[in-house]
Amino acid sequence: MTETAVSADAGDSPSVNGRPLSAAASLDDDVLDSIAQRVLWLSTAMIDAANRGRPNASGVKAGGHQASSASMAGIMTSLWFSELTREDRVSVKPHASPVLHSINYLLGELDESYMSRLREKGGLQSYPSRTKDPDTVDFSTGSVGIGATAPAWAALSHRYLRDQFPDIPKGGRFISLLGDAELDEGAVWEAVTDPAVRQLGELLWIVDLNRQSLDRIIPDVQIQRLQGMFAAADWQVLTCKWGRRIEQLFAARGGEELRRRLEDMPNEEYQRLLRSHPDQLHARLLGASPDPRLAGLLDGVPPLDLAAAIRDLGGHDIGLLLDTYKQVDSSRPTVIFAYTVKGRGLATEGHPNNHAAQLTEAQIRELAQLSGMELEHPWQRFEAGSEEAEACRNAAARLKRPDVVDRPAPQLPAELPWSYKATGSTQAALGRFLSDLLRGAPEAASRVVTLSPDVASSTNLGGWINKTGVWAVGERRDWFADDVERLLKWTEGAQGQHIELGIAEVNLVCLAGELGSTWSRWGQPLIPIATLYDPFVNRALEPWSYGIYAGGQSILVGTPSGVTLAPEGGAHQSINTPSIGLEQPGTVAWEPAFAQDLEWCMLTAMNQIGRPGGSSAYFRLSTRPVDQALARLPQDPALRERRREHAVAGGYRIIQHEPGTEQATLVGVGAVMPEVLEAAARLEALGVRAGVVCLTSPDLVFRSLQDRHSTAGSRRTAIVDALFPAEQRAPIVTVMDGHPHTLAFLAGVRGDRIRNLGVTEFGQSSSLEDAYKIHGIDVDSIVRAAADLTGL
Template identity: 30%
Template sequence: MSKPSDKNQTPKTISREVLESIARRAHYSATQMIFQANHRTDKEKGDPKIGGHASASASSLHIMGALHLMVKSGFDHIANKPHASPTDHSYNYLLDLFLKQDLSKLSLEEANTAMMGLRKYSHGEPVFQSYHSTYDSDNHNFFPSGTVGIPPVEAGYMALAYRYAREHGYEVPDAHFWALTGDSEFREGSMYEAVPDFAERELGSLTWILDYNRQSLDGQRITNPEIMNGTDADRVERTMAANGWEVIQVRHGQKRLNLFKKAGGDTFKNFLEKELEDYELQALLLVQDMKALKKGIAKEHPNMKKFLDSVTDQELYEAIRDFGGHDIMLLAEAMEQSKKSTRRPTIIIAHTLKGWGLRCAAQPGNHSQLPTEDELVELKSKQGITGEGLFERFASSTPEAKYLKERGEKLWSEIKAQHALKDKNQKFFLEKLTQWGEIPETLDINTKMTSYPHTQWMLGQLTAKLTRIANTPLEENKLAEKQKPLTANEKPFKLPGELFITMAPDVGTSTNLNPAMDGKIFGAPVVTEDLETELGVKDHKLPDLIPGEEVSDRFLRFEIAEGNVMSCVGAFGRMRDTLGIPLIPLMTVYDFFIKRALDQYFYNLYWKSSFFCVGTPSGVTLSPEGAQHGWKSDIQIPNQITWEPFFCQELDWILCDSIKRHVLNNNAGRSGVLLRLVTRGAEQKDMMTYLKKQARFKAGLEGKLTRAEFPVNGGVNEEELATMDEAQILRQVREEVLQGAYYLIDYRGYAGYEPGDNVVNIFAMGSLVTEGIKASETLLSHGIYANVIVVTSPDLLVGIQAHENDYAYLKHGLGINSDLYLRKSEEISAGDLVTVAGKRVPVVSVHDGEAGLLDNVGSVIGVRQESCAVRKHSKCGRPSEIFAFHGIDADSVVEACGKVLAETALEQVIVRESALEQTQNAGKAANHWTELWPSKAPVNKH
C-alpha cells in the first residue's frame, strides 16, 4: 500500500537569527497568554488562582521551537510536558495552525480570541484548556498532557501501534513520536516501567526529550552527586544507556562551544560538567556581579584563572546561561540525529534554564511566579508591537513571516493528508465489515457440555473462537488439512477477528487467553529462535509463547507492569480515531491490580480511547486469595461502561455487541469497556429454568400462575403451561441484558403476589446472583415473593449512562417504582382523617464490591433499600464462608429482605377515609422493624 511521506526537509535554508527571532516572539506570546489569564476582569471572590507556569513554559521554548519550526512533520505525534502548553500554542499561533473541526483555519480575530482564553470557560468561542487538550484548536497529534508521566509512555505505545498496524497490512503514514518531559516528571514510576520495554521492542521511532532545568515546583532539584556519582543528567544517561536507549546530551550552546576552543577552555568545560553541582549552578545564575564571580571561581578553582582572565565579564555572563537546550540549531541537529537510530529509542537531555528570558529565571520558587505588568510591557516593546493589540504575527514582508508561512502551509498539508488517510481507511473498513452481512449477536459458544463453567472460562472460549476465525482463510482451497471452513455466522467475524489484539501483564495464561497466545506472540522485530522445538523438548500441551513476526501474531506479552499494558491498550484503542484503523485491543489483568494503573486508565477514558479492559478474577469471590486480591477497583468515570455478567451467555452477547459498536464507531460515551469476570462456576441451565417460569414467557396464559413447590389457591401450576420458544425468549432477554439488567426470577402475574405486602426486589450482580436465587427460594417458602433482577451493567442501570436519561430503563423498562400501597391502620378523631400504613416495594442489592456500585437504586426510585456489599478487608476461605463473612451470602440477603419489608411496613400516611378505596382492620402498630421480622441470634462473622 502507498503511504504518505513524512520527509520533513526544511522549506529552505534559514538563519539562526530568524529562528531565534521567531522563538522570542513565541516567548512573548506565551508569557502574555499567562498574564492575561491571570488578570481577567470577570474574576469572582473566592475563585482559585489561574497560574500558568510561565517559567516552566519558558524553559521549553527552544526545544519546542526546534520541533515546530524545523524537525517534526504533520504526521508526527508530540507528548509535551503540561506546563509547556502556552509555548506550543504560541508557535501554532505564529504558524497559523489553529484549526476548526473541518480543518479550516481560525480567522486572525478568532486566533487572537483563543490566545486570550487560556483556562477560560468557552461559551462557543475558541479557548485553551489548562494543558494540552483534545478540545484545543491545535490538538492535532498532541497527547493530552494534564497527567504527568503518562503521555510520554503513550507516545511509545502509539509508536508500537503504528508498527503493529503497518506489519499487519494496514495503511499508516511514516511518523516519529516525540515526548518532552520535565526533569522532575522523569522521576515518575510510570516512565521507568516503560523504559526497558520500549528498548526491547526496538522502538526507534520514539524520542524522549528531557527538559533538564534543575528546578521543580518546590524549588531547586536537590540531588546527591557524591552518592550518584555525578549530576542527575549523568544518572539519567547511565540509566537509559543501561536500558538500551541512545542518549544525546545537549549541554552547551554555541557561545560556550566557542569559548571551549580558547586557551584553558577545557577547564571551563570540565568546571561546568564535572565540578559544578546543579544547586551551585542555580546559585551562580543569580549572581550579577561578574567581577566578584570571577574572583570567587578563581579562588575555588585556581586552574581556571588563566581562562577567566581571557574572557570579558559579558562573555562569562552569557556563557554561564548558554545552555544547549536554548540553542535551537543544536537541538534540531540532535533531534534529526535521534531519527537515525532506527532500532533504539533515544533520549535527548536538553540542559535548560527555568524562566529563560524572564526576571524570575533560576530563582527559587519561580515555578508559580507570574510576570509583572511592567515586565510584559517591556517584552511587548522589544517585539516592536505597538497599540492596544496584545498578540501579533510578523509583518508579511519580514523573513520570519515568509518562513512561518511556508513552514505552516507544509504542516497544514500533512495534517490534511493524515485526515484524508483516516477517511480512506474508515471507508475501506466499513465496506469490508459489511461484506458478509451484519456482525451477529453471538459467537454461539456451547456451554451445555461443560460442568459449572465460569465467565473467565467463557472469555477464553470467545477469544479462542475469534482467533480461529481470524486465522481461517475465506477461500476453501486455502484451508489447511483438517481445517474447517467458516460458517455463514462466522464469516462476519473474520475482519473483527483480524483486528482483535490481546495483551496482559504476564497473566495471559492465567486469565484464559491461552488460545489467543499459542504461537501468536507479536514480537517483531525481535524474533526468538524456537530452541525448544530444535532440542525436542517442546510440550505441545502448553501454549507456544515464542515471539514471531507472522501476520497472525496478535498477542502482546508484557512483564508484570500493569501501567504499561493499560497505556498500550489505550494507544492501540486510539488507532480508530487517529487513522481510521479500528484495532480492537483487549487486555486482561487481575481485577485488584487495575488500581495500579488507574492513572493510565483514566487517561485512556479522557482521550476517548476505545478499548476493552477485563478485570479477572474479581472481588472477594476469588476467596482463596484472601484480602490483598479481594477489593475490587469500583469506579465510575466518563466514557466508561462496566459489565459484570453472571451467565456465560450474557458475556457472549456483551462482547459481540461491544465489538460491533467499536468497529462501527457507535460507542460514544462508553468507549472504555470494563468487564468483571470470575473463576467461580455457575449452573448455566438455571438461566432458562427461571426464565421459563415467568408469566411473560408463558403461552396461552389465562389467570394467575403458581409454583408447584408452593401452590397458592387460585393459581395454575406454571410447569403445566407451555412456554415460548427458547430462541424467542433469549432474543428478548438479550435486549434487556444489553440495557443493564433483566428479571431472572419474576413473580409478577403469580397468585398471591401482593406489592406492598409480600413483595421485595433483589438486585444481584455478578457471581452473587447465586445468593440472590437462594434467598428468593427461601423467602418464597415463607410466602415472600422476591424478584431477582440480574444487573449486568451498573453504569447503564444506575450510573453515568443511566443518569443521562433519568434512569428510564430502571423506572420504565424494569418497572421499578415507588408506588405506595395503603391499608387502614387506626382511626383518629379528626373528621374523616384516617391513619394508614403505606407500603412500597423495597429493594435489596447484593454484589461483590463496594456498596456504592448499587446502593443508589432505592434513592433513585424512592424506596427503602438495604445494600449487601463488601465493606471490610477479606480473608481466605471457600466462597460460602467468605460471602457469609462479608454479609453477602443468601442468609444475609434473606435478613436484609426482612429488614426492608418490616421497615417499609412502619411507614404511616394520614389520608381522608373517603379517599381510600379499600381499608382493612389494623393490628397493633409496631415500633421497630425487628418486631415484624424476628431475627435469629446474631452470628459473629469476625
C-alpha cells in the same frame, strides 16, 4: 506556590534577558532565533492574558507556567520549524502547552481569538488535550509521566497496525518532550525498560533539563544517574550541555578551568549565579581559592558577556540542537538531555520559586520591548514577506497532514450461534467467546488484539493465542514448537494478535489506549482487549483514565474479581473496583453473571470501539463455575431477544411476580447470583415472595435513573423502570462481590427501604463459602436482610 510575581534582581538587566536564545552562526539560526523569541513572547503573553487580563469574580487563579514554557521555546522551535515532518507525532510536556499553541498560531492553525482564552470555557485547555483543544495536539499530557510514555505505545501500535494492514503508510518519529522532574515517575521507567520498547528506533525523548521541579533544584548527580539508567536499558543517550558561545570560552586559555568550575559546582550554586548582578559573577566564579588561569580568562570578559555566556546552555542553542538530531541512531530509542534554564529570557529566569510565578506588568512590558512587540497588541504574526513569515509558511506546508480516511469498524452480530457449557465461569466464557468470534465474525475478529501483563493463560486467553499467535517486533524462533505436550502455543511473529508485556499494569493500559486510538490517528480501527487481575485495576487507574480522556477506546477485563477467588486472600481480592467502573467517564462498566450475558454484553461493547462517539468498557469477571441454567434463559425467540435487550441495557428480571404481590426485591450482580436465587427460594418457602433482578451493568442502570430527569430524554430510562416498576414497590436487598455502596442508588428508584450487602473489609484465605460468610454475602445473610426489611 501562589502565582505571585518573582521580583527581578539587579542583575537581570534588559541586555541579559534580551539576548538571542542561541548563538547565531548562520542566517537560518538568526531566523530561528527570531521565531523562538516570538514563541517565548506569545506563550508568556498568553498566560498573562489569562491572569491579569481577564475578569476574575471568583478569585480562583487561572494559573499557567511561564517559566516552564520559556525553557522549552528553543527546543520546540528547533523541532517544528526545522526538523519535524507531517508523519512525526510529538508529546509536549504539560506545562509547555502555551508554547505548542503559540507555534500552532504562527503556523496559521489557530485563530487569534484563542490566544487570550487559555484555561477558559471553550478556549485552550490547561494542558495539551488531543480531544478538547481546537488545534493539532498529538498526545494529551496532563498526567505527569503518563503522557511522556504515550509515544512509545503509539509507536508500538503503529508497528502492529502496519503488520496487520500493509496499506498503512510508514510512520515518522514518535517524540516525547518531557521535563526532568517527570523522570521521577515510575511509569517512565516501566516503559523505558520494557523489552519491546528497546527495539523502537523511531522513539525519541528530549528531556528539558532545567534542573528545577516545583519545589526544589535537582542535584546534578541525579542527572548522571538518569543518563546511566537509560544507557543500561540500551537507549542511545545524547547530551546538549553547553552552547557554542561558551564553548568558545572553554577553548581559550583558562577555558578548561572555567568548564570544570561550572560543572563541578552544585546546581544550587549555578542557579544562584543566574540571579546575580553581572558585576558579581567574576568573584562568584573565582570562589574562595581563585585559580590563576581562570582569573586570567575572566579578567578579559566583560560582565554582561560573562552573564550571557554562563546562560548559554545546549537546550537554547538551536543550531546545536539541530546538529544533535542528526546523531540519532535509528536502530534503538534515543534520549537527548538538553540543558536549559527555567524561565529563560524572563525576569524570573533561574529563580528557585519561579515554577508558577507570573511576570508583573512592568516585567512583561520589558519583555514586549525586547521581543519587538506591544502589550496592547500582543498577537502580531510576522510581517508578510519577512524571512520569519516565510519560514512559518514553509513549516506549515511541510507539517500539513492529509485528512484521516475513516474506515468504519465492522459491525458485530448481536450474538453468536453457539452455546456454552452447562456449568462455567465468566472468565472461561471469555476464552470461548474469543475463539468462537474467529469463525462467527472473522472480519471483526481480525481487528481484535488482546494484551496482558504475563497473565494470558491464567485469564483464559490460551485458546485465542493458539489460533492467532503472539505479535512481536520481528519474528522469533519458537524453540518449543516440537514439544507435543505443550498446551499453549507461544508462536511469535508479525501476524499474531496477542501482545504480551511484562508485569507492569501501567504499560498494559497505556498500550491499550494507544491501540484504541489508531482509528483516529491512521484510519484503521482496532478492538483492544486487555486482561489483568482485577485487584490490580487500582494500580492502573490513572493511566487507564488518561487513555480514555485522550480518546483511546479499549476494553479492560479485570479477572478474577472480588473475594470469590477465596483462597488467594486479601492481597488478591478487589473491593472498590465496581465503584471505579461506575464512576469512570467514557467507559461502560459490566459485570455479567452468566456466559450468555457475557457474550451479549461483550459484543455490544465491541461495537462501541474504534468509532466517533464510541466508548471504552470495563468487564469484571469471575473464575467461579456457575450453573448456567440458573439464568432461566427463555427459549421463545421473541422472549430471548427481549432478555438480550435488557441484558445489554443493564439488567433483567429472573423472577417476576404479579403487580402488587412482590414483598421483597433481591438484586444481584455477577458471581453471587447463585446465592441470590437460593435466598429467593428460601424466602418463598418462608412465605415471602421475592423478585430477583440480575444486573449486568449497575453503571447503565444508574445512568438510566439519571436520565429520568434529562430534558433531552433517553430510551435508556426504560430499563430502570422495567426492573423496578412503580406498581411493584417492595423493600430491596442488593448483593455484590464488591463494595455495597455501588448499588445504594437503587433506593432512589422508587423510594424503597434498602439493605446493601457487599465487601467492606480486607479478606483472608478461606474457602469460598467461608469468604461469603465473613463478608455477609452468603445465603443466610441475604435471607436475614430480607426478613428484617419485610418484618418476617
